[in-house]
Amino acid sequence: MSRLIFLFAIVAVVYWLLRSYVKRPPSQPATKAPEEMVRCAQCGVHIPKSESIPAEGMYFCTPAHQRAHSQQNE
Numbered sequence: 001m002s003r004l005i006f007l008f009a010i011v012a013v014v015y016w017l018l019r020s021y022v023k024r025p026p027s028q029p030a031t032k033a034p035e036e037m038v039r040c041a042q043c044g045v046h047i048p049k050s051e052s053i054p055a056e057g058m059y060f061c062t063p064a065h066q067r068a069h070s071q072q073n074e
């Protein structure tokens, strides 16, 4: 009977080890760093800030839209 308890203890320890191993946060490669999204002031499309063209405190998806917007306001 004590053998059975010993066996159960081993299974429990192995299970606990596996669980804590799985629970460990996986070393994530830099895939989805949350990036701030901005809205193109011309067409309203949402783009990552790093890909946008900032101008006059606004953001644009393309240089063409930046130009179109500045021409509109003239």
Ligand SMILES: [Zn+2]
Pocket: 040, 041, 042, 043, 044, 045, 060, 061, 062, 065
């Ligand atoms: Zn645009």
